[in-house]
Amino acid sequence: MAVAVVLLTIVLVIVVALLAAAGAGKLARLDGATYPTAIIRAASVFAAVITLAATVTAVLAALFT
Secondary structure (H helix, E strand, O other): OHHHHHHHHHHHHHHHHHHHHHHHHHHHHHOOOOHHHHHHHHHHHHHHHHHHHHHHHHHHHHHHO
8 A cells, every 4th residue: 555655656746747847848949949958948847856856755754754
């Protein structure tokens, strides 16, 4: 049961990160950026969301143990 919750949470975080990256890439393209620049912006947003999720997880793990 706990493994299923962890896996579903991981999938949710990845989906949210992908949606944020897609939004950032689309906004970059609407702003007039080239495709490589938009992809770089999207990748940086994806990395930022994953990093934020990992940081929150580490802080919560430290608080609850």
